[in-house]
Amino acid sequence: MAAEDKPTLGVGMIGYSFMGRAHSQGWRGAHSFFDPPALPRLVAIGGRDAAAAQETADRFGWESVETDWRELIARPDVDIVDICTPGDTHAEIAVAALAAGKHVLCEKPLANTVEEAATMAAAAADAARDRGVRSMVGFTYRRVPAIAYARKLVQDGRIGEVRHVRAQYLQDWLVDPEAPLTWRLQKERAGSGALGDIGAHIIDLTQFVTGESVAGVSALTETFVKERPLPGDTARGLSADVSEGRGQVTVDDAAIFVGRLAGGALATFEATRFATGRKNAIRLEVNGSRGSLAFDFENMNVLWLHDAAVPAVDGGFTRVLVTEPEHPYVAPWWPQGHLLGYEHGFTHQAADFLTAVAEGADPTPSFADGLQVQTVLAAVERSAASGAAWTPIAPPS
Amino acid sequence: MAAEDKPTLGVGMIGYSFMGRAHSQGWRGAHSFFDPPALPRLVAIGGRDAAAAQETADRFGWESVETDWRELIARPDVDIVDICTPGDTHAEIAVAALAAGKHVLCEKPLANTVEEAATMAAAAADAARDRGVRSMVGFTYRRVPAIAYARKLVQDGRIGEVRHVRAQYLQDWLVDPEAPLTWRLQKERAGSGALGDIGAHIIDLTQFVTGESVAGVSALTETFVKERPLPGDTARGLSADVSEGRGQVTVDDAAIFVGRLAGGALATFEATRFATGRKNAIRLEVNGSRGSLAFDFENMNVLWLHDAAVPAVDGGFTRVLVTEPEHPYVAPWWPQGHLLGYEHGFTHQAADFLTAVAEGADPTPSFADGLQVQTVLAAVERSAASGAAWTPIAPPS
């Protein structure tokens, strides 16, 4: 189908900062490299700060700016609502958008509480059933080629029965005790700290790659620096100026937990913003009866693969450069050995969502998947609050 | 300056395949992340195959297609001509474009011969002097943040006097003797083989990072597989179908050489398409009197840095993740630890070229720089043709 014959889907995106820019790059480039059966039109960007939203609009080609998200949702030329705002606003916007018949892509974590997430998942299920409306939660790391390939290898039985998972998300941007108290450190805005922000990713990745859900956890959390300077006026993205006042950090700096997967595997998890020297180290190792996988996002184009069928005399972990045309998402990009980066996942996500909407299929990860991750996060919090007590988690329905 | 107040520069790009797509992505996104004082308008894409050119136009937003490059150059709305065609066509197009008063960005190698390159460099100098026209050759790897930072460290004296360079560009896409005889393996089209295609990059990177030119070489080249199947009809980019006929490979598969830099350092170079298992391994190591640097494009966001001032008891090579806002080109992108990929260099290149044109400054690498690399390539060929005889190279004028 030639480009001029493809239908167009109008996208309205709410948020214009870090995630807004990453999503913009995704929407803008999805059809440049992939072939979704519908083309995106960047209809409107939403943000309370009109000037800031306009700047992002100018940079990425959004046709208009809306300062009230309700107006954006109401526009007839908006088919898809893309929610890139902090977690405390997700539920209200998403439920309204679904009710308005819009397809919804919502950044992770789906919500700040299980209750909100459950409301959203129910609304999504209703909207899908009643109005053919599609929804997806933005666990973008699933669409890093090495991660997508890791899942395929597990699904194909290449590593056999899963015995161990080691999942870590290590950052260090809060090691400095004078780093400011941005919204991500406030419980009422962010829901939780490292746990919800980055722990959510490793829970999702563990379940995505292994195909098994977390069945129970024992957890510890900690806030190493309990008071921080309040941010100044120019906060944006992950950085911010500092004012003279100080405030309480009301979220965790780090969370660690052991758990069991539904199939019996043992798993260790760690999410922290205090791993000095690690910048964005999403590390995932899976050991199975037939082989193993290892991944580190700080070298995201590589998947380490061990095949136990190769005798140890010639065996070991193979450094697979995940840039071959046979690897997921890679073929439309560049020749082998030419690396992809962080934001490519957002292009993959946009292409997949456009395809699902155009084809009338339910994309993944669904809001139900997002709710399930939220359920695990809540279990971690309950366990930590009750002295690391074992906390079982009901299997996904 | 707000976006709406910026002047616009019309870009006309010739070529639509691998390099055409990479450059398109660069032109399209330069102002999304950077702040060049002029905005690009993607006016026209040129290609003899109108349908193929139209497809790239649709994907990246080129406003029109021209099947005759002379028409493209002649258009008054084209301010910048971007040449992404094989090397044998560069000189004619570039000289014509410069004569027409267009700014020119030309893919590397600048030309297939020193003579052509010299003509181009002279035309560029004339055009700059007479008409304020800017020109640049596309050694894009200079704009990988880790490489740009490596140069800065050398310039700042951080590794002291340069003693050793090890520069390798290792690929393996010709190991299969049944890989087809594409234009890159034909001397009349490509000029040379691994030497001009990838050897040019490591010569340029060595000179760029160290700030010293290559003063002489002793070289060996080899064509390991001398005959290959002719390509079929669907050749594009680096891959192609195969037909039944066979033809002679008329270029080198690999080139190795030792050389001296102008400052006395010893350098080893290797460019090959037969390094089995290496996909795009541009490896550069520099040892100086005060420290060392090491880089591998297969892990392109990392620069290994050694500081001899740190006592060995605590010293060694430090794995610097070149994703900090202080690193060259990084700030406009993502938070630390969020990696960049191959095509980001093309965005940096487009932003830099737009800035130079808008500010009336001469960008680098200039056509004279491209000529100088061509001079080194020619010396390598002469040395190899005369039994690895030492072949001095005149210093750049």
Added chain:
Amino acid sequence: MAAEDKPTLGVGMIGYSFMGRAHSQGWRGAHSFFDPPALPRLVAIGGRDAAAAQETADRFGWESVETDWRELIARPDVDIVDICTPGDTHAEIAVAALAAGKHVLCEKPLANTVEEAATMAAAAADAARDRGVRSMVGFTYRRVPAIAYARKLVQDGRIGEVRHVRAQYLQDWLVDPEAPLTWRLQKERAGSGALGDIGAHIIDLTQFVTGESVAGVSALTETFVKERPLPGDTARGLSADVSEGRGQVTVDDAAIFVGRLAGGALATFEATRFATGRKNAIRLEVNGSRGSLAFDFENMNVLWLHDAAVPAVDGGFTRVLVTEPEHPYVAPWWPQGHLLGYEHGFTHQAADFLTAVAEGADPTPSFADGLQVQTVLAAVERSAASGAAWTPIAPPS
């Protein structure tokens, strides 16, 4: 002091297999490279299988063989008793040796139960106080230069306040379900499985490097393969033939736990014989407020060191090759860059023990340290047995 003027200490070693050979190499070479104030004499090796013991004696220069350990202990020319037998025999031998006034080096784990370990520690304390008798438990990995240097860096405040520890001991020699049921898989002989055998090491290393004890744990253990073939007649070391019968595996295959250190740091632990592809991966990472450390025994001459005082633009993890003369234990060996191996730790251990005995100083790790590790192991087992319940551990007295 010239060698001929040094006093001699007679060593009697019980056990001749894997550990017996490693200890033999240690005793034999300690004075070749180091300068302990007393020289070892390899007086007697003990083992029930006289021929097997004689073979080890011939290979390493033991002067005689004793088939009854009581005879060995009773010999007046034996000053030091070195216990290299399975854990269930440690207490009886050690207590008898101490009572006989012999200095005792006992392989880890100190015992199979806290009760035995407590008896041994009490006997050691009595013997030290009453008879000046020295004792040490063989946590040899403490004497890998990179580990010893890591401890020094923490002690010197180089990484600041400890926030995170990740301690893993990953092996895969039991992945094959047909691997035989050797004594290491039998609870009555080995006490526990991966937990006591290799988990003991990472508990000790964590406490040694950080200088902090484990204050509580929540743990999971698992036996993935519950039945295995019984071994044949030729079992030795870690390998064995297989007979036709099958038996129950009565120990854990893997143990994972989260814990808190006394200073508040969060720690994750994992000991497993099912990490497919990992052979002897003792991995230890410590993140502090001022820097970080990372170690992997599979590359045991390297310590990765991060110094948060270096700006991130030039910072990261530095690969320190721990082969400089300033590094612990390194100077007597080879020039920089010439690596040490596994058994060098046993040479260091022998040299340190000879020195302590000759100087009348109490060596470390003491039996009390061994008891403390046993206490942590017991807490892990209790936690695992009670559904991963949080299990506090009393601080060392």
Added chain:
Amino acid sequence: MAAEDKPTLGVGMIGYSFMGRAHSQGWRGAHSFFDPPALPRLVAIGGRDAAAAQETADRFGWESVETDWRELIARPDVDIVDICTPGDTHAEIAVAALAAGKHVLCEKPLANTVEEAATMAAAAADAARDRGVRSMVGFTYRRVPAIAYARKLVQDGRIGEVRHVRAQYLQDWLVDPEAPLTWRLQKERAGSGALGDIGAHIIDLTQFVTGESVAGVSALTETFVKERPLPGDTARGLSADVSEGRGQVTVDDAAIFVGRLAGGALATFEATRFATGRKNAIRLEVNGSRGSLAFDFENMNVLWLHDAAVPAVDGGFTRVLVTEPEHPYVAPWWPQGHLLGYEHGFTHQAADFLTAVAEGADPTPSFADGLQVQTVLAAVERSAASGAAWTPIAPPS
């Protein structure tokens, strides 16, 4: 054959410093781990400094000291003469020892000149033919398990036809311009600098692993620091005190060269003591038509192996931990994953030489092999002296 029934071979070693200690450790432990059909007896150590020689004797169990090497050679209880002295003394000692009917192990390089080496090789051939006397040159790195396994893989055709070799020996111990002018920097003692000391190793390793000789070279050498302080009185091994005088460095600091192997492969070589940050980096990469190998001595228990038969989607370089019992030399040592170190190669060398002598077989590398390396070294020097001119090398006879 039980140990008591084995014949004994008396070893007389000349030299007691760095190499003397490494060889001592080798002779002392060969029969502890391996099963040579003859047992070594450490009869005598030779050195002009009797006290220093006595110290090494005491440490390693040499029975006596000889201050005149002629006396040592003449002793009837000496069957094997092991020469660990500087290169300028090798020829005289070796020829005399061979004439006396002694088996000779001689440290590398075999001699300081081709002429001396040729004399030695001829003497060795005569002695073998006439008197059944064995000789070997100490290219010990051949007996690092990963190197020995690399050779086997090439011999077995696992990487196919060899196309590329990259061989580097990188050190940095002369970067400091105030490092003293030890004998290794004096042409009359050492013959050459980095070239003969460490370049000899990578020439030998290249030829050993590929099974092909170097057929010609173009070379550059450099002395970066031309004058250094004279050493003080306490020089020993690689380190030394400094006196007030200064002297000329008369050897090369670094040598680089390109070459062709007999089978047509292209090879680059680099030997330097000025690679800041590299301590003992012997790096060898071999690319063949069916696969590749890569090795770095700074991680000497690992061999990176690429098998081109594995599709690139799952392929890449596999990190083989060369600690499996099936790997060369490994079985007698420790379980998998327990690393070997630098001096283990000397144990392997001693065991192999004892076996060859006892079995009446000619060991490798022979003096003829040592001569052939010397021939390549001389060609490198001639090429460098004549402006990097191509210098062919006659094939080994």
